[in-house]
Amino acid sequence: MVQGYTGRFAPSPTGPLHAGSLVAALASWLDARAVGGTWLVRIEDVDTPRCLPGMDALILQQLAACGLQPDAPPTYQSHRSPLYQQALDQLVASGWAYPCACSRKEIEVACAAQGQVRSRNAELVYPGTCRSGLHGRPARAWRLRTDKFKENRPLAHIPPTSVAINLIVNGILTWNDRLLGPQQQNLAAEVGDFVLRRADGLWAYQLAVVVDDAARGITHVVRGQDLADNTPRQIWLQQALGLPTPQYLHTPLVLGPNGEKLSKQNGAQALDLAQPLAALNAAAGVLGLPAAGGDVASALAQWVVQWNS
Ligand SMILES: [Zn+2]
Known part of the structure; x- marks a missing residue:
């Protein structure tokens, strides 16, 4: 147990989860579960013109199909x-x-x-x-x-x-x-x-992330390496506001066929909800975890044990 560990996954509802965003979701879930911590989901819809209607529900459905269930109802930046x-x-x-x-x-x-x-x-x-x-x-x-x-x-x-x-x-x-x-x-x-x-x-x-992380008591941020460059601005803001600084872990990116980061913008395929274990195995491979058979629950249980070892 890590006393008071609270982690989060914070997708933007600008498109469905894809192979790249699942890596960050799985890593943040495993990091929390491996220490008996709390795992939350936050919908980052602060840039409202870029958000697509219904995408939040689809993302939550994709997470659920992959066995990644948050410990509390998701929060929405647009409400805050x-x-x-x-x-x-x-x-x-x-x-x-x-x-x-x-x-x-x-x-x-x-x-x-x-x-x-x-x-x-x-x-x-x-x-x-x-x-x-x-x-x-x-x-x-x-x-x-x-x-x-x-x-x-x-x-x-x-x-x-x-x-x-x-x-x-x-x-x-x-x-x-x-x-x-x-x-x-x-x-x-x-x-x-x-x-x-x-x-x-x-x-x-930057402001929305820092305020929300502090409001929900986030102690550990696990997210994709494309966001690593934001970290100093967020730490600076935390200091200016007198807020705690979480620990950070930035996960490897999945590259598309053109060698660029796989993203909604360059047409990454949505996760296949019919094949959650295949998607999870691909994400686990990016994180250096061995492939797992069986079902989603047993694969996740195996990776929780292996996460910190
Ligand atoms: Zn000016």
């Missing part, structure tokens, strides 16, 4: 706007967040003037234009400062038993991924002040 507003209010009051009036075009011009080249994920690093105020322009979005925590400090609220080595030294955030090992990012230089509430009024993924 007041909590995100509360967090933003707190960040504004403490000087962490500020309104930004810049359009995408203005940011591109300001970045070009700095000689900035698009590099990281083809995203520009916001040049901090509105840190000093809006100068009469209307607010469009809200951003989080990444220039705080200049001093060298261990991160607060890390559980004493944690294997994480979360530190900020000279603006560089270091954390420990349970699979990838020590990771580093200089948020101010590589990401810049990032958006908490978008110009279209939608909540940014």
Whole structure:
């Protein structure tokens, strides 16, 4: 038993589960079950224009067919706007967040003037234009400062038993991924002040995830490696809000025939509900677990035993 372990799987209802997302679902379920912990499901429908109706129900049905049953009814980010507003209010009051009036075009011009080249994920690093105020322009979005925590400090609220080595030294955030090992990012230089509430009024993924993980007492985040790059922004936000930092494990990605990450966007096939064991065996293989025969329940029971060994 890991005292108080709570994990979660957090799919976006933009398409059905596929071979890639099942790897993350299975890993997070196994990680929780292997220590007698709690496993929750959260529907990440904060980006409502991208969500497809009925997809949440289909995903839950796919999980159930694979024997992955959450310990509580799923929560929906689209129902939690007041909590995100509360967090933003707190960040504004403490000087962490500020309104930004810049359009995408203005940011591109300001970045070009700095000689900035698009590099990281083809995203520009916001040049901090509105840190000093809006100068009469209307607010469009809200951003989080990444220039705080200049001093060298261990991160607060890390559980004493944690294997994480979360530190900020000279603006560089270091954390420990349970699979990838020590990771580093200089948020101010590589990401810049990032958006908490978008110009279209939608909540940014980073804020929603951090608020929800804390609200449900998530101690362990197990998810796909495509999300690893979000971790430093989320740890930064946890620190700014005075929230605990969970432990992170990012699972290997499944690549499609073109060598790119298998995703809903590049046409990954939905899981075949008639063949859940075959889908689970493929996911287990990606996680380095041996194939299992029998039925879904006995396969899962075998992998729970093998997960930490
Ligand atoms: Zn701005």
